[in-house]
Amino acid sequence: MKQAVNSYSANLTFTQAPALGERVAALVPPIPNYVWLATLVLAATLLGISTMQRARSQMTTARNNYAATDARFTQAQAANAEIKDQTDLLRTNTRAAAKAAQEQSPYVKSNEIVIATR
Numbered sequence: 546m547k548q549a550v551n552s553y554s555a556n557l558t559f560t561q562a563p564a565l566g567e568r569v570a571a572l573v574p575p576i577p578n579y580v581w582l583a584t585l586v587l588a589a590t591l592l593g594i595s596t597m598q599r600a601r602s603q604m605t606t607a608r609n610n611y612a613a614t615d616a617r618f619t620q621a622q623a624a625n626a627e628i629k630d631q632t633d634l635l636r637t638n639t640r641a642a643a644k645a646a647q648e649q650s651p652y653v654k655s656n657e658i659v660i661a662t663r
Contacts, residue, residue: 635642643658 635645647657
């Protein structure tokens with residue numbers, strides 16, 4: 546088959562322009578190796594410092610939350626102990642039970658006798 550001038554099988558040669566990366570590399574001056582090394586060391590150092598600061602702030606928050614929770618727990622234990630003591634006193638002392646019933650119930654008069662039924 547004959548090659549035609551305008552066909553795809555014709556061998557065309559173009560002078561190609563340099564690639565974009567080559568043109569940019571020609572504009573940027575070369576950077577020495579120690580600058581790259583210093584940049585990497587600085588980045589790693591700053592990353593470590595920011596990580597330590599974040600961990601320190603989270604630890605402080607956790608300690609404050611623990612202290613608040615511990616205080617609430619201690620208050621709850623004290624309230625439970627007081628309620629237990631009052632309950633034991635009402636079970637064992639009839640006068641205390643009668644007095645508590647008179648204070649809590651508006652229907653019980655001071656001269657009435659309270660009989661506890663279980």
